[in-house]
Amino acid sequence: MxxxxxxxxxxxxxxxxxxxxxxxxxxxxxxxxxxxxxxxxxxxxxxxxxxxxxxxxxxxxxxxxxxxxxxxxxxxxxxxxxxxxxxxxxxxxxxxxxxxxxxxxxxxxxxxxxxxxxxxxxxxxxxxxxxxxxxxxxxxxxxxxxxxxxxxxxRDSLTGLLNRKTFDDQLNKMVQVTAEHEPAPPPLPGQPERRQHVDSEKQWLAVVDVDHFKAVNDKFGHLYGDEVLILIANLLQSSFRAQDRVFRFGGEEFVVLLRSTSLVNAQKIIDRFRTNVESYEFPQVGRVTVSVGFVGISAYESPVNILGRADQALYYAKSNGRNQACHYDQLVSGGQLQAVASNATAEFF
Missing domain, CATH: 3.30.450.40 (GAF domain)
Structure with missing residues (x-):
């Protein structure tokens, strides 16, 4: 006993x-x-x-x-x-x-x-x-x-997805797991940055935002707006893999933690979700799209910086046509974004 x-x-x-x-x-x-x-x-x-x-x-x-x-x-x-x-x-x-x-x-x-x-x-x-x-x-x-x-x-009461409080804990755990599997230490000051090969498997963070969501609420009302969020939550769960984690941050913002995959596969998985939303017929509302910004998770970056960089990529996607998924490192290497230590304009803080 x-x-x-x-x-x-x-x-x-x-x-x-x-x-x-x-x-x-x-x-x-x-x-x-x-x-x-x-x-x-x-x-x-x-x-x-x-x-x-x-x-x-x-x-x-x-x-x-x-x-x-x-x-x-x-x-x-x-x-x-x-x-x-x-x-x-x-x-x-x-x-x-x-x-x-x-x-x-x-x-x-x-x-x-x-x-x-x-x-x-x-x-x-x-x-x-x-x-x-x-x-x-x-x-x-x-x-x-x-x-x-x-x-x-x-869990979020509207969508049933994991909530923001849970995200903080999950991201910290994922950074710890990444530290156990990421062999390259950060470069010393003045040395060139050593990046992982693009085909190596790593963890990813994606920030999702519903395009023109305010217009949906204004035109159709908040009940239909809530239905759109519920249906997008369902599409998130069906489009991503069982080992990935999907969160609602509040409003029309969602975050996904993708586990152990290459950049090519991460892009495919994210684009699969984006096209699933684009092709879905939302009752009364019709066509809805989403924009996504994503970044690889590094053990040598703080969770705040990781989230901020994904948010920068999301901001670029929404400012340059919407309905697209943008990878932070590709934007930086292509000159579309300037790399910074943190994102002071991130909407989450």
Whole structure:
């Protein structure tokens, strides 16, 4: 009982999804005597569901996180988990499978209303006792409730996207991850800047702004304006990859953090979203376009400077025709923008 209470106190003390994941699987691992416990993310991409590990703990091993730049390589089709797929399709709370060597795998989808984006997976060497099932059920209930509370505090009430407060934390984490994978140190004063090759994979920040949004509100009213924002949020979620993060900054401004891809692919992904918006028929309003400015994330730049440079590229896109995506470094190398340490005119500050 003391161990259970200790884990409950630990779980309810976190205000971060990552630490909540670690607390939940650590509690299950110890109290159920499991061989391995994982948090699985369930993502839907173009109508197909994928499974990706988000965190894992094994017997005698420390917890491991998979929130890394190459985590997309861990995606597996849900069809590779037929029992779990059937469980989700039938909206059930749990399902168990037995492996060829006799191990038990228990999957516990975390339902948020009629949607599931998270699942606990527990591997056990023997059949689960009723007491173990009861303890696991209690942990899952607490975990689900706190997932709901964190989602409520981290998401924009209109669009359901992540909010500005969450963005600050996510960008700082991405800069830290970049520092672990970016080998070149910053140049010393007076030395030429050493840039990464354009084809190398890195992290990216894109700022999105709806073109002429004030005119939409003025002509059609704020209800239709809100509908445009909701539909663009949906297009953002469907156009970008499951490992990317999409935020609403407020008003008609959005930000995307793209994980681990090359400049060529980042441009393709961003342009795919831009053309999806351009070709979409918005009810009553008709055609709407967006402008985008984006920049690579460097471990040697402050988050304020990174965001400011993306905002500079966005300002250039909106001042030179709109409905386009502009890369900050390409604008600087082409002479359209002058590189500065920070952007004093950024609209976000």
């Amino acid at each position: 003391d161990s259970l209470l200790r884990h409950m106190v630990d779980m309810t003390g976190h205000r971060d999804h990552t630490m909540l994941d670690i607390s939940a699987i650590s509690a299950v691992q110890e109290l159920a005597g499991a061989l391995q416990t994982r948090v699985l993310a369930i993502n839907t991409v173009r109508g197909q569901k994928f499974v990706r590990p988000r965190a894992m703990v094994g017997a005698g091993l420390p917890p491991r996180l998979f929130d890394q730049p190459d985590s997309a390589q861990l995606d597996e089709p849900l069809s590779g988990y037929p029992e779990l797929g059937a469980c989700i399709a039938q909206h059930e709370d749990s399902v168990e499978a037995i492996t060829a060597d006799g191990r038990r795998i228990l999957w516990l989808p975390i339902w948020m209303g009629d949607k599931v984006t998270t699942c606990l997976e527990i591997v056990h060497p023997h059949p689960y006792s009723s007491d173990t099932i009861h303890v696991i059920g209690g942990i899952v209930s607490v975990y689900r409730n706190f997932q709901n509370l964190l989602d409520y505090s981290e």
